[in-house]
Amino acid sequence: QVQLVESGGGLAQAGGSLRISCLVSGSIFNFDYMGWYRQVPGKRRELVGFMTSGGTPKYSDSVKGRFSISRDIPKNTLSLQMNDLKPEDTNVYYCNGRIGETDYWGQGTRVTVSS
Numbered sequence: 001q002v003q004l005v006e007s008g009g010g011l012a013q014a015g016g017s018l019r020i021s022c023l024v025s026g027s028i029f030n031f032d033y034m035g036w037y038r039q040v041p042g043k044r045r046e047l048v049g050f051m052t053s054g055g056t057p058k059y060s061d062s063v064k065g066r067f068s069i070s071r072d073i074p075k076n077t078l079s080l081q082m083n084d085l086k087p088e089d090t091n092v093y094y095c096n097g098r099i100g101e102t103d104y105w106g107q108g109t110r111v112t113v114s115s
Contacts, residue, residue: 006020006093006107007022007023008020008109009093009110012114013085014086014115017085018111019079020036022034023075024097026076027073028053028071032099033097034051035049035069035097036048037094037096038091040090051078055071067080069081085111086113091111
C-alpha cells in the first residue's frame with residue numbers, strides 16, 4: 001500500500017524559512033510525478049510545485065524563486081524548502097504522488113507564517 005507521510009512545518013515569521021518533507025513507502029521512482037499542494041479550508045487545493053521522475057522541478061508562479069523541491073532517493077523522501085515566507089503562504093501543505101491515473105496524498109502538514 002502506498003503511503004505518503006509529511007513532517008516538518010510549523011510556525012515561521014515573514015521572511016523566514018521552513019522545510020517540510022514527505023516520506024514515501026517504497027521507491028520514489030514508482031511515481032510518475034511527485035509534488036506539493038496547499039489548501040486553505042474552503043478553497044481549492046493549489047499546486048505549489050512538482051518533480052518529474054527524471055528529477056526536473058516545476059513551480060507555480062506564486063512560489064517560484066522562493067521554494068525549491070528536492071528528493072533524497074536512498075531515503076525515499078521528497079522535501080520542500082520554503083524561503084522568504086509570506087503570510088499568504090499560510091496553508092496546509094500536502095504531499096502528492098501520481099502513478100498513472102491515480103493520485104496518492106499525505107495527511108497534510110500545517111504551515112503558518114506570521115507578519
